[in-house]
Amino acid sequence: MTTNEPRPEVLQYTAFSSDPDGGNPAGVVLDASALDDADMLAIAAELGYSESAFLTPKGERAYGIRYFSPKAEVPFCGHATIASAIALAERIGPGKLEFSTRAGTVPVEVGEEGGTLRATLTSVEPAVQDIAGDDLDEALAALDWPAADLDPALPPRIAFAGARHLVVAAATRARLADLAYDFARLEALMHRLDLTTVQLVWRESATVFHVRDPFPVGGVVEDPATGAAAAAFGAYARELGLVPEDAVLTLHQGEDLGRPGELTVTLRAGEQRIRVGGAGARITRSG
Incomplete structure:
Protein backbone atom coordinates (compact mmCIF):
# COMPACT_ATOMS: atom_id res chain seq x y z
CA MET A 1 0.00 0.00 0.00
CA VAL A 124 -10.47 -29.11 3.60
CA GLU A 125 -9.72 -32.86 3.63
CA PRO A 126 -8.56 -33.75 7.15
CA ALA A 127 -5.83 -36.11 8.35
CA VAL A 128 -4.75 -37.60 11.68
CA GLN A 129 -1.31 -38.95 12.58
CA ASP A 130 0.61 -40.25 15.57
CA ILE A 131 3.02 -38.09 17.54
CA ALA A 132 6.46 -39.41 18.43
CA GLY A 133 6.94 -40.26 22.09
CA ASP A 134 9.83 -37.82 22.54
CA ASP A 135 7.77 -35.00 21.02
CA LEU A 136 4.83 -35.77 23.29
CA ASP A 137 7.13 -35.81 26.30
CA GLU A 138 8.45 -32.38 25.32
CA ALA A 139 4.91 -31.01 24.87
CA LEU A 140 3.87 -32.29 28.30
CA ALA A 141 7.02 -30.85 29.88
CA ALA A 142 6.33 -27.45 28.30
CA LEU A 143 2.73 -27.59 29.53
CA ASP A 144 3.85 -28.87 32.95
CA TRP A 145 1.23 -31.63 32.65
CA PRO A 146 2.15 -34.99 34.18
CA ALA A 147 1.29 -37.93 31.90
CA ALA A 148 -0.87 -39.29 34.73
CA ASP A 149 -3.21 -36.29 34.28
CA LEU A 150 -4.13 -37.31 30.73
CA ASP A 151 -7.31 -39.13 29.68
CA PRO A 152 -6.20 -42.54 28.35
CA ALA A 153 -9.46 -42.84 26.38
CA LEU A 154 -8.40 -39.89 24.18
CA PRO A 155 -4.77 -40.57 23.18
CA PRO A 156 -2.62 -37.70 21.86
CA ARG A 157 -2.52 -37.24 18.10
CA ILE A 158 -1.67 -34.58 15.54
CA ALA A 159 -4.80 -33.64 13.58
CA PHE A 160 -5.16 -31.50 10.46
CA ALA A 161 -8.14 -29.84 8.79
CA GLY A 162 -6.43 -26.86 7.21
CA ALA A 163 -3.78 -26.42 9.92
CA ARG A 164 -1.95 -28.85 12.21
CA HIS A 165 -2.91 -29.15 15.88
CA LEU A 166 -1.68 -31.43 18.64
CA VAL A 167 -4.67 -32.89 20.51
CA VAL A 168 -4.01 -33.64 24.19
CA ALA A 169 -6.86 -34.69 26.51
CA ALA A 170 -7.03 -33.93 30.22
CA ALA A 171 -8.59 -36.42 32.63
CA THR A 172 -10.36 -33.70 34.63
CA ARG A 173 -11.84 -30.25 34.13
CA ALA A 174 -9.54 -28.98 36.90
CA ARG A 175 -6.48 -30.10 34.91
CA LEU A 176 -7.75 -28.22 31.85
CA ALA A 177 -8.43 -25.11 33.93
CA ASP A 178 -4.91 -25.07 35.36
CA LEU A 179 -2.93 -23.81 32.37
CA ALA A 180 0.39 -22.06 32.96
CA TYR A 181 2.89 -23.21 30.37
CA ASP A 182 6.45 -22.44 29.25
CA PHE A 183 5.74 -20.11 26.31
CA ALA A 184 9.17 -20.25 24.66
CA ARG A 185 9.56 -24.01 25.11
CA LEU A 186 6.16 -24.84 23.66
CA GLU A 187 6.65 -22.34 20.85
CA ALA A 188 9.93 -23.98 19.84
CA LEU A 189 8.35 -27.44 19.72
CA MET A 190 5.38 -26.18 17.75
CA HIS A 191 7.61 -24.55 15.16
CA ARG A 192 9.56 -27.78 14.80
CA LEU A 193 6.37 -29.84 14.33
CA ASP A 194 4.61 -27.17 12.22
CA LEU A 195 1.73 -26.89 14.73
CA THR A 196 -0.69 -23.97 14.78
CA THR A 197 -2.14 -24.62 18.24
CA VAL A 198 -2.23 -27.30 20.89
CA GLN A 199 -5.83 -28.46 21.31
CA LEU A 200 -6.31 -29.27 25.00
CA VAL A 201 -9.54 -31.19 25.60
CA TRP A 202 -11.71 -32.43 28.45
CA ARG A 203 -14.66 -34.66 27.64
CA GLU A 204 -17.80 -33.74 29.61
CA SER A 205 -20.15 -36.23 27.93
CA ALA A 206 -20.48 -38.32 24.77
CA THR A 207 -20.71 -35.28 22.49
CA VAL A 208 -19.77 -32.31 24.70
CA PHE A 209 -16.17 -31.18 25.15
CA HIS A 210 -14.34 -28.28 26.76
CA VAL A 211 -11.23 -27.10 24.94
CA ARG A 212 -8.35 -24.63 25.27
CA ASP A 213 -5.75 -23.70 22.66
CA PRO A 214 -2.29 -22.35 23.53
CA PHE A 215 -1.05 -20.36 20.53
CA PRO A 216 2.52 -19.16 21.24
CA VAL A 217 3.55 -19.42 17.57
CA GLY A 218 1.04 -16.65 16.85
CA GLY A 219 2.35 -14.46 19.65
CA VAL A 220 -0.77 -15.14 21.73
CA VAL A 221 -0.82 -17.08 25.00
CA GLU A 222 -4.21 -18.62 24.28
CA ASP A 223 -6.77 -18.54 21.47
CA PRO A 224 -10.30 -17.95 22.84
CA ALA A 225 -12.21 -20.02 20.21
CA THR A 226 -10.44 -22.01 17.51
CA GLY A 227 -12.43 -23.13 14.49
CA ALA A 228 -9.51 -24.76 12.68
CA ALA A 229 -8.67 -26.81 15.77
CA ALA A 230 -12.35 -27.73 16.18
CA ALA A 231 -12.40 -29.12 12.64
CA ALA A 232 -9.17 -31.01 13.32
CA PHE A 233 -10.66 -32.36 16.55
CA GLY A 234 -13.72 -33.59 14.67
CA ALA A 235 -11.45 -35.56 12.36
CA TYR A 236 -9.54 -36.89 15.39
CA ALA A 237 -12.70 -37.99 17.22
CA ARG A 238 -13.98 -39.79 14.13
CA GLU A 239 -10.64 -41.41 13.28
CA LEU A 240 -10.32 -42.85 16.78
CA GLY A 241 -13.95 -44.03 16.88
CA LEU A 242 -14.77 -41.80 19.84
CA VAL A 243 -18.06 -40.65 18.29
CA PRO A 244 -20.51 -42.08 15.71
CA GLU A 245 -19.91 -41.45 12.01
CA ASP A 246 -22.94 -39.15 12.09
CA ALA A 247 -22.51 -36.85 15.07
CA VAL A 248 -22.91 -33.28 16.22
CA LEU A 249 -20.31 -32.25 18.80
CA THR A 250 -20.45 -29.18 21.02
CA LEU A 251 -17.15 -27.59 22.00
CA HIS A 252 -17.08 -25.00 24.77
CA GLN A 253 -14.08 -22.71 24.67
CA GLY A 254 -13.07 -19.39 26.21
CA GLU A 255 -14.73 -19.88 29.59
CA ASP A 256 -11.37 -19.81 31.38
CA LEU A 257 -10.54 -16.53 29.63
CA GLY A 258 -13.86 -14.83 30.39
CA ARG A 259 -14.85 -15.00 26.69
CA PRO A 260 -17.19 -18.00 26.49
CA GLY A 261 -17.91 -19.35 23.03
CA GLU A 262 -19.58 -22.39 21.51
CA LEU A 263 -18.45 -24.28 18.42
CA THR A 264 -20.64 -26.85 16.67
CA VAL A 265 -18.75 -29.64 14.89
CA THR A 266 -20.79 -31.77 12.49
CA LEU A 267 -19.65 -35.14 11.16
CA ARG A 268 -21.50 -36.91 8.36
CA ALA A 269 -21.13 -40.56 7.41
CA GLY A 270 -19.40 -41.00 4.06
CA GLU A 271 -18.11 -37.44 4.04
CA GLN A 272 -14.52 -36.76 5.08
CA ARG A 273 -14.68 -33.00 5.43
CA ILE A 274 -15.73 -31.53 8.76
CA ARG A 275 -18.30 -28.78 9.32
CA VAL A 276 -17.72 -26.18 12.01
CA GLY A 277 -20.31 -23.55 12.80
CA GLY A 278 -21.22 -20.81 15.20
CA ALA A 279 -22.68 -17.37 15.69
CA GLY A 280 -20.89 -14.06 15.28
CA ALA A 281 -21.27 -10.40 16.16
CA ARG A 282 -19.69 -7.10 15.26
CA ILE A 283 -17.46 -5.46 17.86
CA THR A 284 -18.19 -1.75 17.81
CA ARG A 285 -15.47 -0.77 20.23
CA SER A 286 -11.82 -1.73 20.60
CA GLY A 287 -10.57 -4.07 23.31
Missing part, protein backbone atom coordinates in the same frame (compact mmCIF):
# COMPACT_ATOMS: atom_id res chain seq x y z
CA THR A 2 1.47 3.35 -1.00
CA THR A 3 1.44 6.32 1.34
CA ASN A 4 -1.11 8.05 -0.91
CA GLU A 5 -3.66 5.26 -0.76
CA PRO A 6 -6.28 5.35 1.99
CA ARG A 7 -6.13 2.45 4.40
CA PRO A 8 -9.07 0.08 3.92
CA GLU A 9 -11.62 -0.20 6.70
CA VAL A 10 -10.62 -2.70 9.37
CA LEU A 11 -13.72 -4.28 10.90
CA GLN A 12 -13.77 -6.20 14.15
CA TYR A 13 -16.02 -9.22 14.66
CA THR A 14 -16.23 -11.98 17.20
CA ALA A 15 -16.86 -15.58 16.17
CA PHE A 16 -18.58 -18.44 17.99
CA SER A 17 -20.68 -16.11 20.13
CA SER A 18 -23.55 -13.69 19.54
CA ASP A 19 -22.10 -11.53 22.34
CA PRO A 20 -19.29 -9.15 21.28
CA ASP A 21 -17.62 -9.86 24.64
CA GLY A 22 -17.63 -13.62 24.03
CA GLY A 23 -16.05 -15.90 21.47
CA ASN A 24 -12.88 -15.07 19.58
CA PRO A 25 -12.38 -11.59 18.08
CA ALA A 26 -10.84 -11.12 14.65
CA GLY A 27 -9.97 -8.24 12.42
CA VAL A 28 -11.66 -8.38 9.00
CA VAL A 29 -10.67 -6.42 5.91
CA LEU A 30 -13.26 -7.05 3.20
CA ASP A 31 -11.10 -5.72 0.36
CA ALA A 32 -7.37 -6.08 0.95
CA SER A 33 -6.44 -5.72 -2.73
CA ALA A 34 -4.22 -2.72 -2.04
CA LEU A 35 -2.37 -4.30 0.90
CA ASP A 36 0.93 -6.15 0.76
CA ASP A 37 2.14 -8.75 3.26
CA ALA A 38 3.81 -6.15 5.47
CA ASP A 39 0.61 -4.09 5.60
CA MET A 40 -1.47 -7.11 6.61
CA LEU A 41 1.00 -8.19 9.27
CA ALA A 42 1.11 -4.64 10.65
CA ILE A 43 -2.69 -4.45 10.90
CA ALA A 44 -2.83 -7.85 12.60
CA ALA A 45 -0.14 -6.82 15.07
CA GLU A 46 -1.87 -3.52 15.78
CA LEU A 47 -5.15 -5.25 16.56
CA GLY A 48 -3.43 -7.91 18.65
CA TYR A 49 -6.09 -10.52 18.02
CA SER A 50 -5.01 -14.13 17.49
CA GLU A 51 -5.78 -13.71 13.78
CA SER A 52 -7.13 -11.20 11.32
CA ALA A 53 -8.56 -12.00 7.87
CA PHE A 54 -7.81 -10.17 4.64
CA LEU A 55 -10.18 -10.76 1.73
CA THR A 56 -9.83 -10.14 -2.00
CA PRO A 57 -13.01 -10.37 -4.11
CA LYS A 58 -12.72 -13.09 -6.79
CA GLY A 59 -16.25 -13.22 -8.20
CA GLU A 60 -19.84 -13.44 -7.09
CA ARG A 61 -19.72 -14.43 -3.39
CA ALA A 62 -16.20 -15.78 -3.90
CA TYR A 63 -13.12 -14.43 -2.15
CA GLY A 64 -9.46 -15.07 -1.69
CA ILE A 65 -8.65 -14.94 2.02
CA ARG A 66 -5.42 -14.75 3.98
CA TYR A 67 -4.93 -14.91 7.73
CA PHE A 68 -2.29 -13.18 9.84
CA SER A 69 -1.53 -13.52 13.53
CA PRO A 70 0.41 -10.69 15.20
CA LYS A 71 3.62 -12.58 14.32
CA ALA A 72 3.08 -14.44 11.04
CA GLU A 73 0.73 -15.64 8.33
CA VAL A 74 -1.16 -18.88 9.02
CA PRO A 75 -2.59 -21.19 6.33
CA PHE A 76 -6.11 -21.37 7.72
CA CYS A 77 -8.09 -19.87 10.58
CA GLY A 78 -11.59 -21.01 11.42
CA HIS A 79 -12.77 -18.20 13.66
CA ALA A 80 -11.61 -15.47 11.26
CA THR A 81 -13.42 -17.35 8.46
CA ILE A 82 -16.64 -17.35 10.48
CA ALA A 83 -16.16 -13.67 11.38
CA SER A 84 -15.58 -12.77 7.72
CA ALA A 85 -18.66 -14.69 6.59
CA ILE A 86 -20.84 -12.93 9.16
CA ALA A 87 -19.44 -9.55 8.10
CA LEU A 88 -20.18 -10.31 4.45
CA ALA A 89 -23.67 -11.62 5.21
CA GLU A 90 -24.54 -8.36 6.94
CA ARG A 91 -23.65 -6.56 3.73
CA ILE A 92 -24.68 -8.89 0.89
CA GLY A 93 -27.12 -11.17 2.67
CA PRO A 94 -27.00 -14.74 3.99
CA GLY A 95 -26.25 -17.63 1.67
CA LYS A 96 -23.30 -19.55 0.30
CA LEU A 97 -19.77 -18.15 0.11
CA GLU A 98 -16.52 -19.58 -1.21
CA PHE A 99 -13.16 -18.76 0.34
CA SER A 100 -9.88 -19.66 -1.35
CA THR A 101 -7.30 -20.22 1.41
CA ARG A 102 -3.68 -21.35 1.37
CA ALA A 103 -4.95 -24.71 2.66
CA GLY A 104 -7.55 -25.10 -0.10
CA THR A 105 -11.11 -24.05 -0.93
CA VAL A 106 -13.40 -23.62 2.07
CA PRO A 107 -17.16 -23.27 1.41
CA VAL A 108 -19.15 -21.36 4.02
CA GLU A 109 -22.90 -21.07 4.42
CA VAL A 110 -24.54 -18.32 6.44
CA GLY A 111 -28.10 -18.51 7.72
CA GLU A 112 -30.25 -16.65 10.22
CA GLU A 113 -31.70 -18.27 13.32
CA GLY A 114 -33.92 -16.20 15.58
CA GLY A 115 -32.41 -12.95 14.36
CA THR A 116 -28.83 -14.18 14.83
CA LEU A 117 -26.53 -14.91 11.92
CA ARG A 118 -24.72 -18.25 12.08
CA ALA A 119 -21.98 -19.37 9.69
CA THR A 120 -20.81 -22.91 8.99
CA LEU A 121 -17.57 -23.68 7.20
CA THR A 122 -16.64 -26.96 5.54
CA SER A 123 -13.00 -27.87 6.10
